[in-house]
Every structure is written in structure tokens, then in C-alpha cells.
């Protein structure tokens with residue numbers, strides 16, 4: 001038998017369960033039928049009851065198994081280049097989420113489809129068709145990693161000192177699994193959303209999103225879908241990263257940088273290696289690359305995220321590269337380029353920004369302020385520009401300065417506590433989005 005429905009969201013929200021609700025949770029904890037498919041085996045597995053979110057205590061042992069205990073991190077879903085991705089691993093990932101999130105795949109109001117071969121689009125039908133749907137975005141692919149330099153092999157999914165190590169723990173399997181886990185949990189508790197939403201999990205974000213996000217976006221666009229807002233990976237809770245600010249701050253990316261990928265080519269006269277020219281094509285090219293490295297593009301810090309500024313500077317990029325290389329023998333061609341993204345609204349009336357800000361304050365209560373920022377990486381969200389102007393890039397992760405090099409780098413890791421908070425973030429975000437009213441804006445700059 002299914003456990004009785006819990007009042008997941010009362011007037012007090014998840015943070016303030018009443019005595020009766022707590023009692024129900026206690027019962028569910030000790031009732032094996034009330035537990036999710038793979039845990040917890042004993043109440044000891046669950047650990048002390050967290051004051052932060054009582055409901056998630058139930059899930060603790062379960063979610064540890066989902067993300068790190070072999071599961072998602074051990075499947076090497078690497079993207080190498082557009083069209084060159086590890087298809088077998090991606091299929092395995094699809095099979096894995098079907099296995100560990102059975103309710104997501106069997107619920108009568110969740111529709112699932114595979115797009116572009118390996119990406120996943122879930123449509124969660126809410127009860128009020130008048131509320132505009134929103135979208136939660138993540139990606140399942142990761143950048144390559146070899147064992148060299150890692151404390152534990154990057155695809156072994158091992159835990160050390162409370163941290164789960166592995167490629168994808170911060171970018172972006174934490175989000176892909178966290179979103180599905182939050183939905184599985186809600187479905188298990190017989191939650192029925194009021195506002196419809198989409199979950200899109202791309203399979204080639206790290207190499208352009210051409211076959212995943214782009215196809216999902218055009219499919220939805222053809223169906224006339226418009227989104228209330230879109231939440232994607234991006235900036236994060238930053239602790240000790242912003243100089244001069246003591247308390248941790250959460251930055252939500254309301255825009256993201258533009259990007260240009262160039263090909264540099266040098267052609268020289270062929271000849272025998274025993275008569276090498278004074279300068280070889282490799283030497284010329286290496287010198288060009290070195291000059292670019294010595295002369296990075298100017299920092300825009302302090303100039304503000306105004307779209308016009310970025311647009312004008314971006315059309316200058318090619319000229320700067322040409323002038324820096326200053327060698328006509330090096331031919332430059334553009335492989336791919338796009339301008340910085342439009343700035344999403346972040347005023348008090350912006351539902352998407354405010355609901356995300358409110359949820360950040362609920363889950364990361366240590367944060368002194370939630371502010372808009374420029375996302376310094378690129379994300380799949382740029383493919384959804386025709387569906388909404390409200391795109392917000394925030395990864396529910398906590399980064400210290402020393403952690404920044406772990407993203408796409410060595411020893412990527414997430415603490416188990418932060419992964420749990422990520423699930424809580426999505427759990428709250430889904431429920432907070434169910435209201436047509438704006439959450440009350442937090443103004444906490446004075447606390448910094």
C-alpha cells in the first residue's frame with residue numbers, strides 16, 4: 001500500500017511541519033513499505049533529524065544511493081565534440097533513471113520522451129491549465145576526465161570524508177538527479193502540481209547542445225509552448241569568492257557570456273625535414289597561441305551587464321585576436337560564435353527570479369544576499385530564448401574559492417550534505433512555483 005499523502009506544503013511550508021505531520025513522517029520512517037525502493041534499511045541509516053527539512057530525512061539514505069553509490073557518477077556519459085558523444089553510456093543513463101525513479105516514469109500525469117537520441121523531456125501536467133508552465137533544465141553529459149591527478153578515479157563514484165568525488169558531481173549530474181529525485185519524492189507523497197512544468201535533461205550541453213537542448217526547444221516552440229521562467233545551472237552560492245564580502249552570497253545568472261570558437265591555420269611550403277625552414281608552421285602557430293595567452297581579452301568586470309555594451313564588445317573579439325596574433329600567415333576562421341545572452345528581468349515583479357531567490361533563502365539560509373550576476377560559462381538555456389525571456393542560471397551548490405578549479409578540473413566533488421540541499425532546493429522550487437503570487441522579496445544586503 002502507498003503511504004498516506006503527506007501535507008507537503010502547508011501554510012508554513014516544508015520547513016515547519018506540525019506535530020501530526022512529524023508523527024506521520026516518523027511512521028513512514030519505520031514502515032518499510034513507506035520507504036522508497038532502495039532504502040533506508042534502518043532508521044539509523046537516516047541519521048539525526050535535520051531541522052532544515054524534516055521531509056527529506058526520509059530520503060537521506062535513498063538519495064545517497066541514487067547519486068553516488070555506484071549510480072549516476074559511474075556511468076561515463078562523456079561528450080567529446082558535437083556529434084561525438086558516448087552513446088552507450090548515455091543509453092545506460094536512460095536505463096538507470098528509469099530504474100531508480102519508477103514513479104516519474106509511471107505517473108499518469110508525467111509524460112516522458114527521448115529527444116535527439118539521448119536527451120530526456122518530461123512534461124508534468126499541473127491541475128491549473130491557466131498557469132503558464134515553467135522549466136527545470138539540467139544535463140547528463142560531462143567533460144572528459146582521465147584518472148591522472150585525481151584522488152579517486154573520476155568515474156568510480158567513491159565517497160571520502162563526506163564528499164562524493166567524480167566527474168559530474170558539480171556539473172551537472174547533481175542537478176539532473178536532484179530534479180528527478182525531488183519529483184520522485186513528491187510523486188511518492190501523492191503530490192499533484194498545480195502549475196505544469198517541464199524537465200529537460202540534455203545530453204550534449206558540454207559540446208553545444210545542438211542535438212539535445214536545441215531539438216527540445218524547437219519541438220516545444222513548434223507546439224506553441226511559452227514558459228513562465230526557466231531555471232538552469234550557472235552561478236552558485238559563493239563563499240569567500242567575492243572579495244570584500246564576508247557572508248556567502250548567492251548569484252543567479254540573469255545573462256551569460258557570449259562565445260566564439262576560432263580555427264587558426266598556418267600553411268607553409270612543404271619540404272624535407274633535413275632542411276627545416278627557420279620558422280615552421282607549428283612554430284608560427286605556437287607563437288600565435290602564446291601571444292593570445294599572454295594577452296587575454298579585456299575584463300568586463302565593473303562595466304555592468306548591459307546588453308549593448310556586451311554586443312559592441314563581442315563584435316570586436318575577432319579584431320582583437322587578429323591584432324594580438326599580428327601575423328598574416330595565421331589564418332583565422334570562425335567555427336561558432338554567439339553574442340552574450342539578453343538580460344533576464346530581476347525586479348520585484350519577476351516571478352521566476354523572485355521564486356528562485358525565495359527558494360535560495362529557504363534552503364541556503366546562511367546566505368546574506370541573492371543577487372543577479374553574469375554567468376561566466378555557457379549553458380543549454382541559450383537554446384530556449386524563443387520560449388521565455390525569464391532565464392535564470394543558478395546551480396544549488398556551495399563553492400569556496402578552492403572549489404572553482406574543480407569544475408571541469410581535477411577532483412570535482414560535492415559534499416553529501418550539499419547534494420541533499422540541492423534536492424531540497426528543487427523540491428521547494430517546484431512547490432513554490434505552484435502559486436500565482438510572487439514570494440515576498442528578501443532584502444538582506446544589510447546582513448552582509
Ligand SMILES: CCCCCCCC/C=C\CCCCCCCC(=O)N[C@@H](CCCCN)C(=O)O
Pocket residue numbers: 171205206207208233234235236238241251259373374375376377378379399404407
Ligand atoms: C559575477 C561574476 C562572479 C564570478 C564568480 C565566479 C563564480 C563561479 C561559479 C560558477 C562557475 C560557473 C560555471 C557555469 C556553468 C558552466 C556550464 C558549462 O560548463 N558550460 C560549458 C559549455 C560549453 C559549450 C561549448 N562551447 C562551458 O562554458 O565551457
Ligand SMILES: [Zn+2]
Pocket residue numbers: 139171172205233
Ligand atoms: Zn554544466
Ligand SMILES: [Zn+2]
Pocket residue numbers: 143171206408
Ligand atoms: Zn560543464
